[in-house]
Amino acid sequence: MKSVKQHSPLSRLIISSLAFLLFFSLNLSAQEGDAANGEKIFKSVCAACHKLDKKLVGPALQGVTERRDQDWLIAWIKDSPGMIKSGDKLAIQVFEENNRLPMTANPQLSDQDIIDVLAYTKGDSAAPVAAASQQAADPGVELGKAVFKANCAACHKLEGKLIGPELLKITDKRELSWLKLWIKDNNALAASGDKLAIEVQASNPAAMTPFPQLSDEDIDNVLKYLAVGDVEQAVASSASSTDQEIFDNPGFGVLPTLALTILAFILLSVIVAATTNKKVVEGEESTPSMLKTMIFNPFLRFLVIIFVLLGGAWMVFGYLFQIDVNEGYQPIQPIAFSHAVHAGDNKIDCQYCHSSAKHSKTSGIPTLNVCMNCHKSISEYNGALFGDYSKEDLDNEIQKIYDAVGWDKDNVAYIEGFEQKPIEWVRIHNLADFAYYNHAQHVTVAGLDCQKCHGPVETMHEMKQFSPLTMGWCIDCHRQTEVDMTENGYYKNIHDQLSKKYGVEKITEAQMGGLECGKCHY
Structure with missing residues (x-):
């Protein structure tokens, strides 16, 4: 008969303790977030509505673990609609704070996936520090x-x-x-x-x-x-938080003007009340209170009505003037094209891509054939990283061009019979239909740099509308811009006549007729 060796109580205790410690250590490691994995999940699941450092559709998420409990965040990310329906007060509060925009439930994410995402939102470095290479x-x-x-x-x-x-x-x-x-x-x-x-x-x-x-x-x-190979550690470059402002000539301001107007009205009311607050009662003069005089004085009541009507009209008119002024407009584009990388780092001239700007009314959107002039041999991104993108993300952005034109990067050839698909870029600068603008007139004739209107595009990773593009902004430019006619014989006679007329050596675009309504509205 085979004998069975029995473990002593002490050995069983030791084995149980070791098993518990092993389970505890595994459980603890599972609770620690992997920021690198969290970054991948964030970009595939969350990046359509959220950024780390600023509001997109939803709020900025950097440091969210300092504001919310981790267990609550896990439940919220998995099923936010369910938490709202259950009556969770914090869930309802967050829903209300974000304009009642519903958040997509993510039941496919495990608890560990969400913990990884939360580790990424803490700002933990997703890339390991490279050793000396x-x-x-x-x-x-x-x-x-x-x-x-x-x-x-x-x-x-x-x-x-x-x-x-x-x-x-x-x-x-x-x-x-x-x-x-x-x-x-x-x-x-x-x-x-x-x-x-x-x-x-x-x-x-x-x-x-x-x-x-x-x-x-x-x-x-x-x-x-x-x-x-290239083993130097990639360093993420951060875009400047503020862009250089042009035409930044702040006026007196709407609110100070309104305050001065109200102050002037109160002062006028006091003067009128002070000069009319005496009346004769049974042969004797009496002095009613200043407040009573201001309330019941017919002239002051009329003045109040006029002031309210004019002030209301002025405020409505000022509000209407802001309609369709889209300064700062920065839509999400189908490809993460960076002007800072192309025009800034690689010094590509603006007119290489926007070639029609010097010949026609519009600057034109470059065709994918223009992109492929370079990207036939540039299939990966090796520059400094920007935004929240990894090298893999930016390589995938280049791949979007290949997917649209049918380029096989492995065989370095176009796919035969491939039906090409255009990239649907989102327009940023859009003038009203009743305003005429000609790029060639400004780029070729006037010799203006693109940055004059579009700002320092060579520093912008995500392109935005830099200038207000209002009529007042254009008129101010025409009033300030001097016209150089010395190198164009056609203008010499005109220049001499206008110089004598205005008594200046150089005339401005406004003096050349740049303020005539028919130039832009005809």
């Missing part, structure tokens, strides 16, 4: 990167096929001595009968340029770079 330790890697960009980047990328194959970690696939001979003169290497060189040439129909001008040290540095 080989690139930082070996200056040859940085030198190799410069040589690669100057000589190799037209045909190769580190990751992904371009004209030639990707080269990251190529040193793990080929011997260094062979790679040096191949880079120096691949044709000579193949002509010598090297089997690998002949095989590589046969598998890549595009001939590779030889580089006899590169020194052995240059090639060594390039191979060091290809071995490690």
Whole structure:
């Protein structure tokens, strides 16, 4: 008969204690949020209505865990409509505070998913801090990167096929001595009968340029770079919180003007009451109270009526003047196109994309063919991150262009028979139909920079309407802008006549007829 060894009470206690500690540690780790995973969930589920640092459709969520209990937040995110129906006071309060906008329930999220999202809203770094890299330790890697960009980047990328194959970690696939001979003169290497060189040439129909001008040290540095790639830590760039204001000439202001008007009315009332507050009763003068005189004086009652009518008309007129003044309008676009990256970091001229601005009334929306001039060979984003986007997010934004035009980035070719789809951009600047504006007149004839009206677009990640575009704003510009006619013989006679008429050396656009109604309204 087989004997069974019994555990002593002490050993059973130790085993139970260890099991409890293991369960407790696992449970504790489950409650700790993974900010990196939370960022991915936030961008796929929450980013349509929320941002961390400012209000979008819903409120800003940064630091929300400091304002609300975690258990309540988990229940709210999972089923906010159900909490409101159940009569939860805080849920009803939040619903009312956000203009009764319903929040979508997310029953598909687990508790741990929501804890991860909440960890991300705390501002915890989603990217681990990079250790000191080989690139930082070996200056040859940085030198190799410069040589690669100057000589190799037209045909190769580190990751992904371009004209030639990707080269990251190529040193793990080929011997260094062979790679040096191949880079120096691949044709000579193949002509010598090297089997690998002949095989590589046969598998890549595009001939590779030889580089006899590169020194052995240059090639060594390039191979060091290809071995490690771009390992520097990406640093998120933050957009400036305030933009430079143009035409920022604040007037006296509506409220101070209204206050002075009311003060003047009260002062006039007191003067009128003081001069009419005496009356004769049975041969004797009596002095009624100032307040009584102000209430029952017919002139003052008439003055009050006039003041109310004029003040009301003035306030209504001022309110109506603000209709369709969309300064600061910043809609969400179908692709996260950044002017700061294209016009700022990469110095792309505005008229490369908006080419019709110098020839026609409108500036034009660039076709996707214009985008593909560059993005045939730029399929990933390697610049500084911005907003709440990760590198993966921005790579996916570029992919949206490929999905619209039917570009196969792996085979570097358009998909045959693909039905292209236009990108439906949201218009930002929109003048009234009764106002005529011509871009060519301002860009080509007047020589104005785009920033004059559109602001510092080279600093804007998300494009917005910078100027009010009101008639008063245009008129102020015409009054201030001097017209340079010295380089245009057609204007010389006009300039001389107007200079004598106004007694100035340079005339303004307003003096040239820029205030005539028919120029913009005809």
